[in-house]
Amino acid sequence: MEIGVYSFGDVQRLPGGQLGSTAEAIRNLLEAIQLADQVGLGFFGVGEHHTAQFPASTPATILAAGAATTKRIKLGSSVIVLSTDDPVRVFQQFATVDAISRGRAEIIAGRGSSVESFPLFGYDLADYDKLYAEKLDLLMKLNEGERVTWSGEFRRPLKDALVVPRPHRGRLKIWLATGGNPESSLRAGLLGLPISYGIIGGRASRFTLLANLYRRAYEEAGHDPSGMEISVASPGFLSEDAKSAKDTFFRHWSRAIEAVARERGFPPPERRRFDWESNRDGALFAGSPEEIAERMVALHRAMGHVRHFLQMDVGQLPHREYLRSIELLGTKVLPLVDQELR
Amino acid sequence: MSRPDLGIIGAGRVGTALARLAMRSGYRVFLANSRAPESLKLVAEVLTPGATPVTAGEAASRGGLVILALPIRRFRALPVEELAAKVVVDAMNYLPEEDGIFADVEEDSRSSSEIVQGFLTRSRVVKALNHVGYGELEEESLPGIEGRRAFALAGDDPAAKRAIAELISDLGFDSLDAGPLSEGWRFEPGTPAFGGRYTASGLRRALDAATR
Ligand SMILES: NC(=O)c1ccc[n+]([C@@H]2O[C@H](COP(=O)([O-])OP(=O)(O)OC[C@H]3O[C@@H](n4cnc5c(N)ncnc54)[C@H](OP(=O)(O)O)[C@@H]3O)[C@@H](O)[C@H]2O)c1
Numbered sequence: 400m401e402i403g404v405y406s407f408g409d410v411q412r413l414p415g416g417q418l419g420s421t422a423e424a425i426r427n428l429l430e431a432i433q434l435a436d437q438v439g440l441g442f443f444g445v446g447e448h449h450t451a452q453f454p455a456s457t458p459a460t461i462l463a464a465g466a467a468t469t470k471r472i473k474l475g476s477s478v479i480v481l482s483t484d485d486p487v488r489v490f491q492q493f494a495t496v497d498a499i500s501r502g503r504a505e506i507i508a509g510r511g512s513s514v515e516s517f518p519l520f521g522y523d524l525a526d527y528d529k530l531y532a533e534k535l536d537l538l539m540k541l542n543e544g545e546r547v548t549w550s551g552e553f554r555r556p557l558k559d560a561l562v563v564p565r566p567h568r569g570r571l572k573i574w575l576a577t578g579g580n581p582e583s584s585l586r587a588g589l590l591g592l593p594i595s596y597g598i599i600g601g602r603a604s605r606f607t608l609l610a611n612l613y614r615r616a617y618e619e620a621g622h623d624p625s626g627m628e629i630s631v632a633s634p635g636f637l638s639e640d641a642k643s644a645k646d647t648f649f650r651h652w653s654r655a656i657e658a659v660a661r662e663r664g665f666p667p668p669e670r671r672r673f674d675w676e677s678n679r680d681g682a683l684f685a686g687s688p689e690e691i692a693e694r695m696v697a698l699h700r701a702m703g704h705v706r707h708f709l710q711m712d713v714g715q716l717p718h719r720e721y722l723r724s725i726e727l728l729g730t731k732v733l734p735l736v737d738q739e740l741r
Numbered sequence: 742m743s744r745p746d747l748g749i750i751g752a753g754r755v756g757t758a759l760a761r762l763a764m765r766s767g768y769r770v771f772l773a774n775s776r777a778p779e780s781l782k783l784v785a786e787v788l789t790p791g792a793t794p795v796t797a798g799e800a801a802s803r804g805g806l807v808i809l810a811l812p813i814r815r816f817r818a819l820p821v822e823e824l825a826a827k828v829v830v831d832a833m834n835y836l837p838e839e840d841g842i843f844a845d846v847e848e849d850s851r852s853s854s855e856i857v858q859g860f861l862t863r864s865r866v867v868k869a870l871n872h873v874g875y876g877e878l879e880e881e882s883l884p885g886i887e888g889r890r891a892f893a894l895a896g897d898d899p900a901a902k903r904a905i906a907e908l909i910s911d912l913g914f915d916s917l918d919a920g921p922l923s924e925g926w927r928f929e930p931g932t933p934a935f936g937g938r939y940t941a942s943g944l945r946r947a948l949d950a951a952t953r
Binding site: 514517523524525527579580581582585600601602605608609611612615616619660662663664665666672 | 752753754757774783784786787788814836838839840841842874875876877879880929930931932933935936937938
C-alpha cells in the first residue's frame, strides 16, 4: 500500500498570536513536499482552499514547483474543486506538472466540501450537481486525445480543439473524490475511475460498504479491472509516542474543526470523542508510528485500498512538528506497513 | 407489534443509514432518489439490502411514515398529493455553507420545517432526525436500552409525534417532545442541541438554552 500526505497549506501562528503569512504557508508546503519525497513516501496531494488558514488555492502551481524539485513521489490535487474551474485549464496545468515530473502527476477531482470557490469564481451553487457532472465529463474527454470535440450546457462547444501539452504517458490518472455520498461511489464505478475516499470522522470502516458499491458498479460496467483502485485520505499525525501525537494533533485539529463547526452550526469537538476517533476503527490517524501502521493495515484489510494519505498540518500546527511527522510517516510507518502487507 | 412501512425520500448518506437501521428493527423500507428506481438498484442492493427502490411518489404513497432526507433546496419537488394525510418526518437542514443561499428559507424567519409544512399543507410534518450526523446514527444506536442518546421532535399533531417517537425508539434512541413545529428552531444548525450528544434530560436543557 502506498503511503502519503495531503495538505491545504496551513498557515503558522506567530508568537504574538496572529496568523502568519499565507505566502510563508505556501513555501512551507513546498518544503513538506520535498521532504515527503526524500523519506520515500508515495504521494503528496494539495487540496484547493481559499481561506486565511488554508491558502493553497492553486494546487497545480505548487505541485509544479514540487515536480521540479522531487524525484519519485506522485503529485496530485486532493482535491481540485472541478465544479468551479475550467476543465481545459485544469487538464493543461496537470499535464504540465506531469511533463515536468515525467509522469508523476494525478488529478483527484471532487465537488469539494466547502463552497467558498463558488462566489469567488462567479458560479451559482444551485448548479452544484450539474456543474460537476459536466466538467468531469469534459475532463475525461480531454484525457482521451489531443483533439477535442465536445459540447455541454455551461460553456460554448469545443470543435476539434487542440489541448496541449499531452501527459508524459499519454494519459493522466484521474481519481474521483468523495466524502461518502453513495451516488459518487456509484458514479466512479460506472465511469471506470479510481476512487478516493475522504474519511474525516466517525468509524473509518463504515466506508467499506461504499467501497463494495464502487467495486460492484465498476465490475458491472465492464471496465478494465486494473483501473479499479481505492484510496483513503484522512486526518492524522505522528510523534514518537502516542500520547504526545494525540495531544499535539488535538490542539490543532480541534482549532481547525472549531472554525468549521462555528460556520455550520454544530458544537466544537470534544476530547473524549477525539480519543475515540483516534483509536481502533476511528477515522483520525494520530498516534505513534507502530499504532498508525497497525490501524492502516487493519483498515486496508477491510477496504482493500491501495493508498492511504494523511492531512497533518491543520490549525496552525508548528511547521517543525509537521516535518517531523512526515519523516516518521516515511521512515517508520511505511516500512512497518510494507512488512505487514508483503 | 406491527410496524408501519417506511418511505424514505432521499437515498444519500442519511437516507441509506436510516434505511439500514429501520430494517434492522423490522421495518419494510421504500427508498427513493430524484430519478427512476433503476438508478437506485445497485445502491439498494449493496448499501440497504432488503429496501425496495421506488420513485419518490411511491415512497410517499407506500410509506405509512415518510422521511424526507433530500437536500432542502429540492423540497418543492416533493410529491404533495401522495404525501397528503401522511405523517412526514422532516430530517432536512438548511446550511448555507453546503446548500448555498436558498431564498425560500433564508428570507423566511420561520424554522425550515414550518416552511416545509407550509408547502405540504395536508401532511402532518414532524421535525426530527435532523440534528445528528449520519455516521453517528449507526454507531450510537442502542435498541431497547433506556437512558441512551436522545433526539428531539417537534410537530403539531400529537398522534403523529407518538408515531415518530416510536420510530426513533426502534432506531435505537430516546426521544424528547420539543413542542409544536414552531419550536423546531431549537434544534436547527447553530443551536446547542444540533449535533450535541445528550440524553433526554441534557437535551431538554440544550433546547431551553437555544437563542435566536
Ligand atoms: N449528512 C448528514 O449527516 C445529515 C444529518 C441529518 C440531516 N441531514 C439532512 O438530510 C438531507 C440529505 O443529506 P445527505 O447528506 O444524505 O445528502 P446526500 O448524501 O447528498 O443525498 C441526497 C439524496 O437526496 C436525493 N434527492 C435530491 N433531490 C431529490 C428529489 N427532488 N426527490 C427525491 N430525492 C432527491 C438525492 O438523489 P439523486 O442522486 O437522484 O439526486 C440523494 O439520494 C439534507 O437535507 C441534510 O441537511 C444530513
